[in-house]
Amino acid sequence: MASRFDGQLRWLHRVRLYPTCAQERSLHTMLRVTRELYNALLQQRRDAWTTRRVSLPSREQYAQLTELRRVEPRFADVYRECEDAVLNRLDLAFAAFFRRMKRGEKPGYPRFKPAARWSQLEFPHGGRALKLDTLQGRVRVPGVGAIRLRKGRTVPEFGRAFLVTKNGRWYATFEAHRMASPLPAAGHSVGIDRGIRVLAALSDGTMIENLRSGSRRRATVERHQRALDAVTVKDAIGRSLNVKDAARIAAVRRLARAKEREANARRDWLHKVSGYIVRRFDRIALESLRLRSMTRSAKGTCELPGVRVRAKAGLNRALLDAGFGMLASLIREKAAYAARTVIEVDARYSSQTCAACGCVCKESREGRRFACVRCGHAADADVNAAQVILLRAESPPKRAPGTARGRQHDAA
Ligand SMILES: [Zn+2]
Known part of the structure; x- marks a missing residue:
């Protein structure tokens, strides 16, 4: 039953x-x-x-x-x-x-x-x-x-x-x-890549920006942080003491609320973006996060002896990843509800692969631009990568590099 x-x-x-x-x-x-x-x-x-x-x-x-x-x-x-x-x-x-x-x-x-x-x-x-x-x-x-x-x-x-x-x-x-309430067929497929300076790049050339209106909220968070620092009692070597007087409790709460509002604005933006993508496309190809975390942890060990600058870059990267990760999970959720298909592919080497001829060569990538050294295909580097992700979802290649043993979720 x-x-x-x-x-x-x-x-x-x-x-x-x-x-x-x-x-x-x-x-x-x-x-x-x-x-x-x-x-x-x-x-x-x-x-x-x-x-x-x-x-x-x-x-x-x-x-x-x-x-x-x-x-x-x-x-x-x-x-x-x-x-x-x-x-x-x-x-x-x-x-x-x-x-x-x-x-x-x-x-x-x-x-x-x-x-x-x-x-x-x-x-x-x-x-x-x-x-x-x-x-x-x-x-x-x-x-x-x-x-x-x-x-x-x-x-x-x-x-x-x-x-x-x-x-x-x-x-x-x-x-x-x-x-589930299936949406009418849209007749388009899309590949999505996490951008470097943008939140995500789509294979049709659309660039999706990170939330930019956050600067005012950021300033509010910083103001509340300074207010909290001002009422925080420090010991001789500058460690903050956990003093629980009324002014400090109120300052902690105001800071937490400012951060909450900032997070709400960011989540709201991701809801809008994921809704837009699910409405417009029937088949959505994304980088497999499971494979990504595996390859990244393997790489992490040899990158470990990094200097302070590297650590900061790493943190920034982690924040961007968190944004993209949340976007991906919202897309999955909405796609299941709308009976759209999400295909996860192995995205390794996608930034060095030519979407036109399939040539894998790291010289093709020059910062933000991609210019294939074999066939001359030129595109924005992130859009090219998004196109490669879409191609891998549509026709998984037989062998490495970038063996796309894509897991496919068909929303029933
Ligand atoms: Zn090429």
């Missing part, structure tokens, strides 16, 4: 919440209690292991949780399924730990959670616990009350749900599923 969500795609729907002061206090109490529970359950497992060499099964802890709720009112006050979710989260942490052990890695033992790393409440059967009113103006949270929601966005039928706090604000994330 097919599952209820067969053929559907997971979709996270985030809405801002506006709790009252009293509601916010209740939410923070729930955070405190669930965190305390997580750390206690973890302590129990550690003790069981160090003293008796047994790993505590979660069903035993589940039964003890029932008992705990009978005797400790503060645990009984929190919605039961939130506490079950805590136990589940611990199980997942241990499962990941044992999986990495088995693979011969050296994983860290699951750690206790400080308050700064505990910011979400999970409702595993959200629809059962959280009730929206008919106009979706408020969401009723067990033990907290009806919290006001941001207006104007319709919350779909949801399964799991989370209440999350970030930089002093609260959000609800509803996990929903929706059917």
